[in-house]
Every structure is written in C-alpha cells, then in structure tokens.
Amino acid sequence: MTSESRVRTRFAPSPTGHLHVGGARSALFCWAFARRYQGKFLLRIEDTDQKRSSVDASQGFLEDLSWLGIDWDEGPKWKSCGGGDTGPYEQSQRLDIYDRYMQQLLNSGAAYRAFETPDELDAARRQARAEKRAYKYNRASLSLDEATIKSYLDQGRPYVIRFRIPDDQPVVVQDAVLGEVRVEAGELEDFVIRKADGFPTYHFAVVVDDELMGVTHVIRGQEHLANTPKHALLQDALGFTRPVWAHVSLIFNPDGSKMSKRDKDKALRSEVRARGLTAPPDDSDIDTASFEHWLADKHAQLDTDTATRLAQALGVTLPEINVDDFRRAGYLPEVLLNYLALLGWSPGGDLEQFDRAFLADHFDLDRIVKSPAKFDRAKLLAFNLDAIQDMEAVHFVDCLREFCKVYEPSFLDMMTPEQFDCFALSNKERCKTLRDPVDSGRFFILDDLAIEWPDSKPIRKALCKGSPSGFDRLEAVRETLEALQNWNADSLETCLTEWAASHCEEQIGKIAQPLRVAVSGGPVSPPIFDTLAILGRESTLARLDRCIASRSALEGAAT
RNA sequence: GACCCCAUCGUCUAGUCAGGUCAGGACGUCAGGUUUUCAUCCUGAAAACAGGGGUUCGAAUCCCCUUGGGGUCGCCA
Structure with missing residues (x-):
C-alpha cells in the first residue's frame, strides 16, 4: 500500500448524550480497521445542530472511548490522543x-x-x-x-x-x-x-x-x-x-426493538404516562418546566444523573445502553470491546474470545456480518466472568479498587487496605462483574448494629431448623471463636474444621451457614473463613451476639 | 405507504464468495455431578439452514417468488 492510499477512518459522533454501544461498535470497527492497515483513526465532533450540542456530552464520548481502549490519532485533544493537521475537528469551527x-x-x-x-x-x-x-x-x-x-x-x-x-x-x-x-x-x-x-x-x-x-x-x-x-x-x-x-447492521434489544440511546427516556416516559403524572415526582429534583418539555418531546433526553434520579423516584430499572452504563454495571472494558466486536464481526472458525491486539491484527471488512444482531447480556456476562477468572489476582484487586473509587467509595473508606485486599480476593472466583462484590458484600461495611435477621425461609433454615439448630451451634461455637489466637482465614479454617469434626459430624456446612447468616444477615457471602477474617474478631462476635439475642423473636415468628 | 437492506439452533455466529463432511462453536436452557452459601467448576442432552419454485448427479451455499424482520423518508446526526 502506498502512503497516498494509507487507510484513514473516522468516527464522527454528534455530541448528544453518551456514547451508546452501537456507536462504540462503529468506532471500534473504524479503529480496528485503521490499526490493521497501519492507517490513521480520526475523531470528529459533528456539532452542527446548535440546539442539541453540548460541550459536556463530547467530553463524555472521549472518556468512554478511551475507557474502552480506543485511541484516536487525530481529533480533539484528550490525554495522549488527538491533534493532527486536518482540523479543526469540531464542525462548528x-x-x-x-x-x-x-x-x-x-x-x-x-x-x-x-x-x-x-x-x-x-x-x-x-x-x-x-x-x-x-x-x-x-x-x-x-x-x-x-x-x-x-x-x-x-x-x-x-x-x-x-x-x-x-x-x-x-x-x-x-x-x-x-x-x-x-x-x-x-x-x-x-x-x-x-x-x-x-x-x-x-x-x-x-x-x-x-x-x-x-x-x-x-x-x-x-x-x-x-x-x-x-x-x-x-x-x-x-x-x-x-x-x-x-x-x-444495527444492534437490537433482545425483544427486537432497536437499541437506541433514547431507550432510557422511553422507559421513563412510559412509566410517567402509565402513572398519569403531569409533574415531576417530589424527590426527583427536576424542575417542572424541563420535565414538561421532556415529556412532550420524544426526542428530548435527560442527562444521566437526572434520568437516574427520576428512575429511582419511579422505581424503574434503566436499560444499559451506553458504554458508561456497562462501566457502572461492573463490566471490564476489554470484555465489552470483545463482545462488541463479536456483534457483527467474527474472526472465523470457533474463536470468540480475543483482545484488542488481536483485532488490530486481524480485523477486516470482509468478515462483517450483514444481518442485524441482538444484544445478549447473558453472553456478555459470561465473557466478563471468564475474564475475571483469568485475571492475575493482584490485577483484579486493582480493578475492583478502581471501580470502588469511582462508584462505591464507602468500601474503601470503611475497610483497611488489608481488609479490602482480602475482600477482593475472596470475591474473585465468584463474581461476574465488579459490581457483584459490592452488591452482595454490602453487609461488610454496615455497622454491626445495623445487621438484621428478617424472617425468611433461608434464614430460618440456617438458624432455627434441626436439632441442634443453627442457633444452638452458634451459642456453642462462640467461645471457641473468642478464644482463637490469630484471627485470619487459615486459623479460622483450622479452628472451625476441628470444631465441626467434634460438633457437626465433620459437616462444616452445619456451622458455616449459621455463621454466615449471623454475620451478614442473609444466606450469601464469600467463603465463610474469608468472611469472618475480613470482618475481624470484634465485629464477628458483636454480630454473633446480636444474632443470638434475636433468637426468641425469630423462633416466635416461625411458629 | 414508497424506497433500500437483511434472513443458519432461543441468542451471537462458523460454513455461502470458488455447490459435495451425521450443519461446527459459544451463550442460554434442561438433566446429572463437585462444592460451607451464592457464584463457579465438570459431564451429558435437546436445539437451526423461514416457505415455495427452479439450476444441478448433488443446494444452507447459485437464481426467482413469497413471507418475515429492519432501516430511511427532518432546516437531527
């Protein structure tokens, strides 16, 4: 290929709203094609609609693109990307x-x-x-x-x-x-x-x-x-x-409708209409005028924060359609990128999981699929799980820490670095997204006094059923735990395994599950030894005691 | 409605361009198994060439029609 015919591709979004997955895929294909042929990938902002363009939105695009690992050679300057001498790269200029x-x-x-x-x-x-x-x-x-x-x-x-x-x-x-x-x-x-x-x-x-x-x-x-x-x-x-x-071809929702950046507003509007609301809900923090305008114009879009607040106020779950939504939901950028590439392109044969470098080496136009594709979240999730399990442990800890820094800072505030490391590691084998650990591990950062044991089937099963019951065993094991010399996962395992040998016919589950419920208030947690180690002796015993104290209330409710 | 595009398991797809393997893989589903919960993990199974006509010894593959799906029809991009 001569230098004159060097490949030059471009992604040209209009700066309205966030980068949605369809746009991200187009950008990815443009990027991959340019890389494949040692060409240039450019980014151009199509802001010729004075009514709809905003500076903030284009910043969001750049952030989303760079999070995915799609770097541009020419275009708006952003970190190490952009520049070039065929600009300006904003059409309004x-x-x-x-x-x-x-x-x-x-x-x-x-x-x-x-x-x-x-x-x-x-x-x-x-x-x-x-x-x-x-x-x-x-x-x-x-x-x-x-x-x-x-x-x-x-x-x-x-x-x-x-x-x-x-x-x-x-x-x-x-x-x-x-x-x-x-x-x-x-x-x-x-x-x-x-x-x-x-x-x-x-x-x-x-x-x-x-x-x-x-x-x-x-x-x-x-x-x-x-x-x-x-x-x-x-x-x-x-x-x-x-x-x-x-x-x-376009990307569709599983129900066959077009996966559109307006889907969130659509979901919100239909809920608002279904309820016959003519004014914004009190706790949504939207002023009436902009609410009415938004409701009347089906092209109007709420910004992410406002949409999120309104969704919360209405109890609606917003569909994930923007790159940023998937980031928030705890997907890894390289996984989203892999999945997006697979939606409409394939390297041929049985290969499905590959990285950016592979795309840059192998992507070509002749393997793009003509027919439209539905976005399958289950498969994305499975890919995310595979990627997390394949990660180096320390890398995973870093990723989870970064995720928490942005979306769940309280986990970093409430845990020591050592606790957080252990928390991350104990979740690596069992989580599908970076959000899973924080969603299922909320109890770790709750105050000991905030743990509750609501009357429910799994809780009653763990605590009340059988003879001896879970409560009986908790009362029996308390002293052993209190007396344990070094409070860490290994010693807890040794200690509880020995204890189970003499008290539970060697069935560790007989004591693990009651303990799990006692310290977490629910039936799900990381492996019990890790869980107790993260919590520490003081919290474990405090929760244990409060749980035991709730015995009569729960047993009373069961009858 | 007009114009344009598309059509392999439920989903993403390989196979199509150069017709010839029981149509392959992955996700999901179902059935077993492992496991201290959840999630993993292991084994196995069911599951597709939209329909009809051609061309051909032979069609998922080439052609036509039908049906179905989608896109566009803005002083939006």
Whole structure:
C-alpha cells in the first residue's frame, strides 16, 4: 500500500448524550480497521445542530472511548490522543470551509436557495401523507427568477440551500459489506445542505470533511445507508473522490426493538404516562418546566444523573445502553470491546474470545456480518466472568479498587487496605462483574448494629431448623471463636474444621451457614473463613451476639 | 405507504464468495455431578439452514417468488 492510499477512518459522533454501544461498535470497527492497515483513526465532533450540542456530552464520548481502549490519532485533544493537521475537528469551527464549497455548488447550479418555511414544508408533507403519496420536495424554489430571489434576499427572508439532484440517472454505490446498492433516478429529493442558520446539514459537512481529512473508508451504521447515495452525488458534484463505504447492521434489544440511546427516556416516559403524572415526582429534583418539555418531546433526553434520579423516584430499572452504563454495571472494558466486536464481526472458525491486539491484527471488512444482531447480556456476562477468572489476582484487586473509587467509595473508606485486599480476593472466583462484590458484600461495611435477621425461609433454615439448630451451634461455637489466637482465614479454617469434626459430624456446612447468616444477615457471602477474617474478631462476635439475642423473636415468628 | 437492506439452533455466529463432511462453536436452557452459601467448576442432552419454485448427479451455499424482520423518508446526526 502506498502512503497516498494509507487507510484513514473516522468516527464522527454528534455530541448528544453518551456514547451508546452501537456507536462504540462503529468506532471500534473504524479503529480496528485503521490499526490493521497501519492507517490513521480520526475523531470528529459533528456539532452542527446548535440546539442539541453540548460541550459536556463530547467530553463524555472521549472518556468512554478511551475507557474502552480506543485511541484516536487525530481529533480533539484528550490525554495522549488527538491533534493532527486536518482540523479543526469540531464542525462548528469549520463554517467558513463549508461556505466555500457551498458557493462552488451555487455557482455551478448544482445547488440553489429555497425559501419555503418549515411550516409550509410540514403542511406539504402532511398532505402527501393524507393522500398516501410519497413526499418529495417539489422544487418550487428552483424556478424562481433572479429578480425574485434578489428581492427575497433584500427583504432578509430566511432561506436554505438545497442540492439539486441530477435527473434521470440511477445512483449506484459500492458497499464493502453489502455489495452494490442501487437507487433509481427520481427516488431522491433535493435535500437541504445548508440550514437557515447558516450551518451546513450533516450531509454536506460529512462529505466536505471526509474529503478534506482524507478519509478513505467510511464504516458506519446501516441507518446511514439511505443517505449514502446523497453523499455520493454530492461528492461527484464537488469533484471529490468517493470513499469505500462499509455499512454495519444495527444492534437490537433482545425483544427486537432497536437499541437506541433514547431507550432510557422511553422507559421513563412510559412509566410517567402509565402513572398519569403531569409533574415531576417530589424527590426527583427536576424542575417542572424541563420535565414538561421532556415529556412532550420524544426526542428530548435527560442527562444521566437526572434520568437516574427520576428512575429511582419511579422505581424503574434503566436499560444499559451506553458504554458508561456497562462501566457502572461492573463490566471490564476489554470484555465489552470483545463482545462488541463479536456483534457483527467474527474472526472465523470457533474463536470468540480475543483482545484488542488481536483485532488490530486481524480485523477486516470482509468478515462483517450483514444481518442485524441482538444484544445478549447473558453472553456478555459470561465473557466478563471468564475474564475475571483469568485475571492475575493482584490485577483484579486493582480493578475492583478502581471501580470502588469511582462508584462505591464507602468500601474503601470503611475497610483497611488489608481488609479490602482480602475482600477482593475472596470475591474473585465468584463474581461476574465488579459490581457483584459490592452488591452482595454490602453487609461488610454496615455497622454491626445495623445487621438484621428478617424472617425468611433461608434464614430460618440456617438458624432455627434441626436439632441442634443453627442457633444452638452458634451459642456453642462462640467461645471457641473468642478464644482463637490469630484471627485470619487459615486459623479460622483450622479452628472451625476441628470444631465441626467434634460438633457437626465433620459437616462444616452445619456451622458455616449459621455463621454466615449471623454475620451478614442473609444466606450469601464469600467463603465463610474469608468472611469472618475480613470482618475481624470484634465485629464477628458483636454480630454473633446480636444474632443470638434475636433468637426468641425469630423462633416466635416461625411458629 | 414508497424506497433500500437483511434472513443458519432461543441468542451471537462458523460454513455461502470458488455447490459435495451425521450443519461446527459459544451463550442460554434442561438433566446429572463437585462444592460451607451464592457464584463457579465438570459431564451429558435437546436445539437451526423461514416457505415455495427452479439450476444441478448433488443446494444452507447459485437464481426467482413469497413471507418475515429492519432501516430511511427532518432546516437531527
């Protein structure tokens, strides 16, 4: 491959909301393809919608991308990524560039000014719909004479610029995954390339930027397939070279609906409607005006924090759809990356689990799957488990510590570093996510006085059933524990195994489970010796005593 | 509705481009087993070429139709 034909790919998100998994997969494919051919991967922020763009959101994208390990060679600067000399990489900074090319099209007659108002167009669309006709812009402004146009301009009438679709010629585009895609003449309408506010539309900006940034391969979601003929025509009119397109199929929810970044808002809105709420719940901390606006506009999105608060107030579980959601849920970045790659691409054969380096060596366009894929959380979870089990123990401890630092700082505050290490290690073999240990190990950081033994089947089974019962054994073992010399997992194991030999017919479970319930308030914990070691002698005995003291209440409830 | 895209176990997929192995793997499911709880772990099983027509000695594979699914139809990207 010559240096001129060096691969250059780009990921071009609009900075609205967080990076969702579909976008992440597109970015990953672009990245992998560039790496595979020693090319460049660029990042460009498509912020030509003044109403929706926000600086914060694009920061979120960068963070999400870099968490996944997708680094970009050119684009916005962020840590060690970004830079490059085909920028600026924010479209809002490139307005003068677009205007130049816009003028070129205007001069050649390939584009023209159109003065219809949004309301007029809206009415025309509705009418077409009512008449069961496909709507297409009627080119009314194309036949305006120059004097009229000049007078409109003098009056300061707002206008857009439309691209004039060449007549009578079918558009054929080659797609690296789909093959030839053909659209007959007359199917396309004269689409808008510059909005009334002077900003280019997506179609125009994307074409100009891809050319100027030397993009050779455009890998993107199939939702863009219908736009591609428009882009091809624009490129032809501008004298640009067409890139290689590769349209990747979409990712769906298990129920078959499109996995959309708006799913959270959808879930929230439908709950709000189901309850007939017209004002935000008291504890959601949302002001009424923005709540009403959000409720009325199905395109509106709540930011993550607000959505989370509202979900809590409503008792709704939000679907995981953004990269950040999976991070919060305790998935490992390399696992998400692996799974995402597998959703729509495969290396062939039976290989499924691989890392970033493998992708960078082996990824190619010809193995991208054409059909849409459903996102299977169970499989992701299984991959995450495999990865955690394969990890070096010390690395896992580091990962869990990092996770807690961000999402569960109380675990670090309430435990000594030694306790935390032991806590992490005792969970490594049994957790599927980084969140599992903190969810199931909440009791570790609770005050001893906060542990309760609610009346439930597993608790009664462990404490009340049998003769001797769990309570009987707890009372019997207390003294032995109190007298134990060195309080650590090994000595606890020796001690309790010996004790079980003489008191439980060598069945360690007979004492393990009552102890587990006594110190945790529930039937689940890490291995019992680790659990007691982490808790320490003082907490263990305090919880034991309180549990024993609750005996009559629980036995009373059981009858 | 119009246009475009897609179609192998429940799910992700290998096999398709160069027709010829009991259609392979993984996740999930089910049945056993190991285990101090949960989670692991081990063994085994059920499970698919959407339907119909061609072409061919032979079709998951090539062609056509039907059906089903999806995308797009914005001064969003």
